[in-house]
Amino acid sequence: MEQIDDQQIKADDRRYVLHSWSKQKAIHPSIIKKAEGIFFWDDSGKKFYDMSAQLVYLNVGHNHPKLMEEFKHIGDIPFASPGFATASTAELARKIIEVAPKNMAKVFFANGGADSNDHAIKIARMVTGRYKIFSRYRSYHGATFGAGNLSGENRRFAVEPGLPGFIKFETPHLYHEKIDFESEEAASDFYLDRLEHQILYEGPESIAAIFMETIPGSNGVLIPPKGYMEGVRALCTKYGILMICDEVMSGFGRTGKMFAVDHFNLEPDMMTFAKGVTCGYNPLGGVIVSSSIADYFDDHVLLTGLTYSGHTVSTQIGCATLDIYKNEHLVEHAAEMGHVLAERLEQLMRFASVGEVRHLGLFAAVELVKDKQTKEPLMGYGKDYGKDTEGLMKKFVGLLMEQGFYTYSHDSHVMIAPPLIISEQQIHEAMDLFELALIKFEKELFS
Ligand code: PLP
8 A cells, every 4th residue: 555644645535535424525534543442543643432332343442463363364265256165154154153042043144234134135025925124213224225225214315215115113212202101011012012003004914024123223222121022023923024133233242142132032033243243354244044044045046145245354354253252251241341331321310411321231322402301302303314403412522522532423312332342440431531521511501
C-alpha cells in the first residue's frame, strides 16, 4: 500500500468514499491510528473506550495477539471454491454445531449478516413450499433486499415498496406499552394472542417462517418478557412454521451465553450468525440449520450459493476465534462482567433523563427521555427517523465522545456492548465517563 499521511487519507475519503447511512456532507470521519483491547486512539491522539465493540462485533477486542498470529498462516490452506471440502470450513462448521442448540446439524456459510438472513429466507421457502415471512417491528436484519424487507424500522425504507409476502408483527416493548400488565407472563399472553390472530388472518398454510432477532439489538436491546419466546416456538410448531432466530448481534457470548436462544427453553429451526464468529477480523456469516432441514437437502437441491461461501481465509480466522472463546472462557467472563455492568446501569435510573436501562450479559441499552413521567423520547422515531430536531441525541452522543466513550446510538437510546474481554475496572472507568456526560447533558437540558 502507498504511504499517505492523515490529511491525504481524509481528502481521498471525502472525495472517493461513500459512507453508509449518512449525508456525506454531514460527516467528518476520523482515522483510527492505533487500537488495543477495548481501546482505540484517533488521529488527534484521543483515546476512546470502544463501548460498542465497533459495531458489536469485536468481542475479543482490538488487535488480539492470537488472531494477529493466525493471519501469518493465511495461505497455508489453498483458496478453494465452495465445491471443495476444506480443512478450515469443515472444522469451523463442526465447532459451531458443537456449541449450537442440540437440534442443529449443519452450517451454510455466507459473507455477513444480511446475506445470511437472505439465505435463511430462501431455505425456509424451499423447505416449506410456503412463501410468507413474518418478522417484527423494532428489528434490524441487514441492508440487502431480503434482509431489508425483514427489518422493521426506518433503515428498511430504501427497499420500499417491499417484496410481497413480508408481514410485520409487534416486538413486545413493555416500557412503551400503554397497558399495565400484571406480570411479564400476562404481557407475553397478550402479544402471543395477537400474533396467533395474525397467523390465522394470513393463513398458516402460506407462512414459511417467523423471523426474529432473539434479542433485538440496535433497536434497543429489547429483552422478551417471560414465556414469550417459548410461546412463539409453540405457535410455530402448532402451525408448521419455521422459527428463525437472527443471532448476528446477540450470538457468540454477547449475552453471557453462547447464543441468546440459550437463555430460553426452546430450539429454533434455523439461526443466522455473523459478527462474533470472526469478531470482524475477516467477513463471515452463515445459517445454522436443524437436522430435519439438513436432511431435507439430502434429496433436494439447495438452490442457492455464493462464490465465497466458506471462504478459506474467513473460516480459518473463525476457527481461531472460536478457540479464543473457549480457551479464554470469554462467554463465562461476559456473564460475570454483565453483573458488574448491570449494577452500574441500574444506578443510572437516578438521572432525570434516563427512562429505562435494559441489559443481559454485555448487551445493554440506555433509553433517554425528555420526561420520565410521560416517557417522551428525546427524538423522533419510526417514520420520523433522524428528526432529532432539537439535536438532543446528537448533543448527548457528542458529550460521550468528548469523554472518550465511543458507542452506537439509534433513535433515543445508546447501546453499551463493549468487547467481551473488558475488565471490572474498565467497566467502572467507562461508566464513570458515561455519568459525567449525563451530568453535563442534564445541566444543559434541564436547567
Ligand atoms: N442482523 C442483525 C441482528 C444485525 O444487528 C445486523 C447488523 O448490525 C445484521 C443482521 C446485518 O449484518 P451485516 O451488516 O453484516 O450485513
